Amino acid sequence: MTGQTPLISARNLGAVFDVSKPWLNRLFAMEAKQFLTAVDSVDFDIPKGKTFALVGESGSGKSTIGRMIVGLQKPSSGQVLIDGDDFFAITDVKRQMAMRRRIQMIFQSPYASLNPRWRVKHIIGEPIKAFDLMPAADIDGRVNELLDQVGLAMSDGEKFPHEFSGGQRQRIAIARALASNPEFIVCDEPTSALDVSVQSQVLNLMKDLQRDLGLTYLFISHDLSVIRYMADEIGVLYLGRLVEVADRDTLFDNPRHPYTRMLMDAAPRVDAFGRTADTVAGEIPDPINKPTGCSFHPRCHLAVDLCKKERPEVREFGAERARVACHLCETEAELA
Ligand SMILES: Nc1ncnc2c1ncn2[C@@H]1O[C@H](COP(=O)(O)OP(=O)(O)O)[C@@H](O)[C@H]1O
Ligand SMILES: [Mg+2]
Known part of the structure; x- marks a missing residue:
């Protein structure tokens, strides 16, 4: 990671949802309130122009992190820093708007x-109007430029969304995201609903746009082959916690956390895009009543007593400075 201020930082980010039954039901059943910790003490930095990817099974908290990072959901704890500024601490409406323009999803x-x-031209032009970026007379020209940038024709601007295929609609969504000249885009499973061949075209487009426009991405996916193609650095999420963070090659060459290894073993070995990973062994525990200690221990075939009792903290390992939260990795490092 570079020495400069990262464009985006998550600092000790947490999200807790109140999932209690209605008050009266609780009263009759004498039940306490129930909370679900969807995101727990998550830390990462994204340097300008880079892609940080979040990978994890369904329900691991990926979308919740994405929503907090773009400002759609207020964190229960921690901070989202943009260029070092705490997004949720900004109270001035003008500054808030200026910040929002820089971030899209x-x-x-x-x-x-x-x-x-x-x-379509109305859809793509809407952010330009909302952020008051140029005179109304110039918007059509800018929309045409955006259509061209995402590989659509000028005439497509006159059509409605239902006239397009899934891949083309995602191109429209990308054009709309680009309309406010953002620096940073959160991409939440952007190609998961698309066919394999279409998926790689859209991923390639996103890579080209990143290079040409200097964009920074938070890229969310459950698919390791997509992550491997897109990411510079990867965070592996398990039940709301980052269990491993490493740069792409380090993670794929030397996965350290047993959960990361499990994900990789479950992924198809063929190097093609979009193959859905086989289901990972074991069931995801109930997020409301998480296992004690390391929440992965019930599925971990290496787990020892300590893993049930004590939650592992994130530590750095190796020259590549991979960050891993695992008691066994610590023991292994001490023995080495
Ligand atoms: N608005 C909400 N209210 C209650 N629980 C929620 C809400 N949004 C998400 N969750 C829960 O938070 C956890 C993480 O969800 P999510 O961020 O959507 O995960 P992912 O995107 O990795 O599938 C899940 O257990 C989900 O059920
Ligand atoms: Mg999601």
């Missing part, structure tokens, strides 16, 4: 995220 489903009643 692309979602998994290009069906749900585009207004079906609007023409």
Whole structure:
């Protein structure tokens, strides 16, 4: 990691949801309130122009982190720093707007995220109006430029979202995200709903745009082959905690956490995009009643007594400075 201030930092980020039953039901059943910790003490930095990827099974907290990073959801604890500024501490509305312009998000489903009643040029131009970026007369020209940038035709601007295929709709979503000239984009499973061949085209487009526009990405996926293609650095999430953070080659050449190894063993070995990983062994525990100690211990065939009792802290390992939270990695390092 470089010495400069990262563009985006998550500092001790946490998200807790109140998942209690309604008050009256609780009263009759004499039940206490229930909380679900979706994200727990998450730390990472993303240097400008780089891609940090989050990988983990469904329910591990990936989308919740994405939503907090773009400012759609207030963290229960911790901070989101943008260029060193605490996003949620900004109270001045103008500064808030200026900050929001710099950050955009692309979602998994290009069906749900585009207004079906609007023409594409209207959809793409909307952020330009919302952020008041240029005179109304110039917007059409800018929209055409954006359509071209994502590989669509000018005439596509006149059409409605339902007239496009899944891959093309995701291109529209990307054009809209680019409309505010953002520096940073959170991509939440952007290609998971697409066919394999279409998926690689969209990923390639995103890589080209990153290079040409100097974009910084937080890239979320459950698919290791997609992550490997896109990421500079990778964070592995398990039940809301980062269990391993390392640069891409370190993670794939030398996965340290037993969960990371398990994910990799479950992934198909063929080097193709979009192969859905076979299900990983064991079941994901109930996030409301997480296992004690290391929450991965019930699925870990290496777990010892300590793993059930004490939660492992994140430590750095090796010359590559991989960050891993695992008692066994610590023991291994001491023995080496
Ligand atoms: N608004 C919410 N209210 C209650 N629980 C939520 C809410 N959003 C997410 N969760 C829970 O938080 C956990 C993480 O969810 P999510 O961030 O969507 O995971 P992922 O994107 O990795 O699948 C899950 O257990 C999910 O059920
Ligand atoms: Mg998700």
